[in-house]
Amino acid sequence: MDAICNATRLARSIMSRQVKKGDTVIDATCGTGQDTLFLARLVGQDGRVLAFDIQEKAIKDTTELLYSQGCLDQVALFRDNHINLQSYIKxxxxxxxxxxxxxxxxxxxxxxxxxxxxxxVNRLLEVLQPGGILTVVSYPGHPGGEEESAALQASLKDLPQQRFEVLFTRFINQVNHPPQFFYINKLINYQEVY
Ligand SMILES: C[S@@+](CC[C@H](N)C(=O)[O-])C[C@H]1O[C@@H](n2cnc3c(N)ncnc32)[C@H](O)[C@@H]1O
Known part of the structure; x- marks a missing residue:
């Protein structure tokens, strides 16, 4: 079996099983554009990637990367905080x-x-279709990263298990604060509990 290697590769491996041609998906932090490009190839020309970043450099670098790879048409880039993502989703x-x-x-x-x-993350869970998934890679190695991961764990562990499957994991034998991985599946068939 090929090595999984790191949390980013794990996220992409799961995405490649989930995302189909024609889908609409979100990259909440486009950065250099590598994840956006990966998703753009998965959704194809009939699909849509909505990609967000607060930095002008990230939007510029991602635009250039997508253009060079012929994938710009299926991507909408927004220089905006991802807390506003719901306003872009129909x-x-x-x-x-x-x-x-x-x-x-x-x-x-x-x-x-x-x-x-x-x-x-919680706003994205609201607009996620039943059967849809969300992955989060977090980095406890930089200042504030551990607190961010802890805040996310605290929020996600309270999601009702009838509606969501939530996994949190990390490689425990890697040096220097390896990235951590969250996976959330919004279940297709769930029972509302009153
Ligand atoms: C680890 S990088 C993303 C890596 C990227 N997916 C790639 O393939 O290169 C994290 C990004 O999140 C962006 N960011 C930070 N806070 C943000 C926010 N509130 N909304 C959207 N993007 C944000 C940063 O500007 C940075 O580019």
Whole structure:
């Protein structure tokens, strides 16, 4: 079996099983554009990726990458905080990715923060179609990263198990605070409990 290697590869592996041609999906933190490009190829020309970042550099780098790979048409890029993602979504999405922390090769002081991350994840769960999934990769190694991961764990562990499957994991034998991984599946068939 091939090595999974890291949380980012795990997230992509799960996404590649979930996302179909024609789907609408979210990249909540486009950064350098690598995850956006990955999702754009999965949804194809009939699909849609809505990608967010608060940094102008991230939007510019992602635009250039998508253009160079012929994938710009199926992506809408928004320089906006991901807490506002609901205002861009009309009919729900089948999947969403959050890759937290700072932009690789960019300004390390511009990072995701616990309050916005927890709010944005919960807002994305609201617009996720039944059967849809969400992945989050978090980085406990940088200042504030451990607190962000803890805040997310505290929020997600209270999701009702009749409606959501929630997994949290990490590689426990890797050095230097390896990334952590969250997976949430909004169940297709659930019973409302009153
Ligand atoms: C680890 S990087 C994302 C990596 C990216 N997915 C890639 O493939 O390169 C995290 C990104 O989140 C962005 N970010 C931080 N806070 C944000 C927020 N509230 N809303 C949207 N993006 C945010 C940062 O600007 C940074 O580019």
């Amino acid at each position: 009919n729900g999405v089948s999947a969403g990715m959050f890759n937290l922390g700072y932009m690789p090769g960019g300004d390390h002081s511009i990072i995701t923060n616990p309050f916005d991350t927890v709010l944005a």
